[in-house]
Amino acid sequence: MTETLRTASASTGPALVTEVPGPKSRELHSRKTAAVPRGIGSALPIYIDHAEGPWLVDVDGNRFLDLGCGAGVNMVGHHQQSIIDAAAAQLNRVTHTLFGITPYEGYVRLAERLSEKTPGSHAKKTMFVNSGAEAVENAVKVARAYTGRRAVASLDHGFHGRTNLTLAMNHRAVPYATGFGPFAPDIHRVPNSYPFRDGLTGRQAADRTIAYLEERVGSADLAALVVEPIQGEGGFIVPAEGYLPALQEWTNRNGVVLVADEIQCGLGRTGTWFASDLFGVVPDVVLTAKQIAAGLPLAGVTGRAEIMDAAATGGLGGTFGGNPVSIAAAHAVLDLLEDEEQFAAARRIGNTLTDGLRRIAEHHPVIGDVRGHGAMIAFELTRPGTTQPLPGSAAAISEHAARRGVVLITAGSDGNVIRFLPTLDVTDDLLEYALTVIDDALNRHD
Ligand SMILES: Cc1ncc(COP(=O)(O)O)c(C=O)c1O
Incomplete structure (x- = not known):
């Protein structure tokens, strides 16, 4: 990458003054x-x-x-003044207390806001952690606690993070998982809907996914099915029409927690609050991260109140999760998205x-x-x-x-x-x- 190329466009366009990288x-x-x-x-x-x-x-x-936005994070534009002001004001007030010890209002209000914006009008609760992978981990924790079941399924071409549990859920082992095993047991990857490659209708693809789940896992043992409504790292794979609603119908019928990993595709990215909304799907748990705080570390787990409450007090949380500065930035991001x-x-x-x-x-x-x-x-x-x-x-x-x-x-x-x-x-x-x-x-x- 050492080719020299000068100013590429008008004064409003990219402007290169050295070779790249310089x-x-x-x-x-x-x-x-x-x-x-x-x-x-x-x-x-x-x-x-x-x-x-x-x-x-x-x-x-x-x-x-x-056009990459730090993998989708700075969606509302870099250096947004309202976000900087909100974070700076919070830095001047208090930077950390640990919500699990001495809580603060911003966290509670952000939980209320996400519970309101995520699909479905049922009672919901929301908790905050530091990263997308941690959100996935916590979704699996509450789904297992709620169902009393052990198995978890994710889709081919999915990506859910770089922690040990999420490595077992990802499609791609190389390079993410290379040399890092052993991995968590009871994780199953099942076929997705990939209309360009498989040519299947949503119904056909869902039947294939469900047949695999029923034969290889068994719904009685399955705690959660984790899906990205539009797969991110996998290549923005949009499932065929009817695929996700068919999965939702099956998970509802079988008491399986449907987790929508909207870490890349959620919060306005697709032109709606959540990609699940595009497909008319109401997941049991919705995960948010990337865009939520414009680059400050924060991720949310929003789910049906009874699922989120399945973990015992003290069973969820962490030192930095829901840091007040990240939370303040997230309020400013949501204020922008309200427009x-x-x-x-x-x-x-x-x-x-x-x-x-x-x-x-x-x-x-x-x-x-x-x-x-x-x-x-x-x-x-x-x-x-x-x-x-x-x-x-x-x-x-x-x-x-x-x-x-x-x-x-x-x-x-x-x-x-x-x-x-x-x-x-x-x-x-x-x-x-x-x-x-x-x-x-x-x-x-x-
Ligand atoms: C859909 C999805 N889930 C989970 C993750 C993991 O998020 P993080 O890198 O914040 O742990 C990512 C990151 O790219 C993602 O795109």
Whole structure:
């Protein structure tokens, strides 16, 4: 990644003043290599100095259009003043008490707000932890406590985190799980709905998932089925219509807790509060993280009151979970999302990207599929005319884009998906610029 490319667009566009990565980034990267374990990768070794709106500015003064948003986190735009003010005010008041010892109002109010926004009008309760993986862990804890059952199922192509339990739930073992076993028992991965690859209707795919669960696990032993309504790391896989409602009907009938991991696809990302809403699904437990506090560590577990209350007092929690500063930032994020314009922006972004990518796909048959909802759009690279993945193809496009001032991140179990998780303040002009960069990358790649 050492090609030189000068200012890429008008003054409002990306602006590169050095090669990418620049000399300061390269120097930092050699220090990083010596100081930080290699297991902590850096897909694009561009060291960031500051950020604003949809922009990242690196230590060399290069300005990048950020279409990855730190894997979906800074959805409402970098450096939002209302969020900074809310967090700063809280820093000046109190930074930590440990909610399990001496609680505070912000936590309770955020629990109330999430319980109100998540799908379904039933009684709910919400708890907070530090990370998405921790939210998944806690969903499994309460589901087991509530049902008295041991088994947990997740879907093929799913991703749920990097803790020991979640490693057992992920589709991809390499690199996430390599060398880290033994893993938690009683975890089962079952087929998902992947319309582009399996060609099944939602009903057919659900029948396949359910048959697998009934034969290989047994509903009597199954505590929870954990699904991402739109799979994130797996490549923005949107299930066929009717798939999730059919799963919900089965879990309800069999007393299995349906957990929607909305850590990547929730909280406005798809142009609705929750992706479950797009499919008319009311999960028993909903998980939130990434976007919730604009980068401050926080994740939520919201579920039916009786499920959430199944754990004994003191059985849930942790030192930092629901930190007051993160909670204050989350209130400011939710205040922004209350404005319908944010969801409209997500839908506009989805339309611009989908139309643009379909246009590009007409003359680049390596684009096998364009899919997603709202500001969560991806394209999958395949051997032309087939569903066979082009392994590793996405990384080459992402590196090319970075050299043109656009941060684009990859996904897909085969490393053949480019995903867009932009900030909601990105303009159509900037998206069109990014599309020309992708077109150019594909011209070199085809
Ligand atoms: C759907 C989903 N679940 C869980 C996680 C894990 O979250 P964290 O990295 O905060 O532990 C992620 C992270 O990418 C995710 O996308």
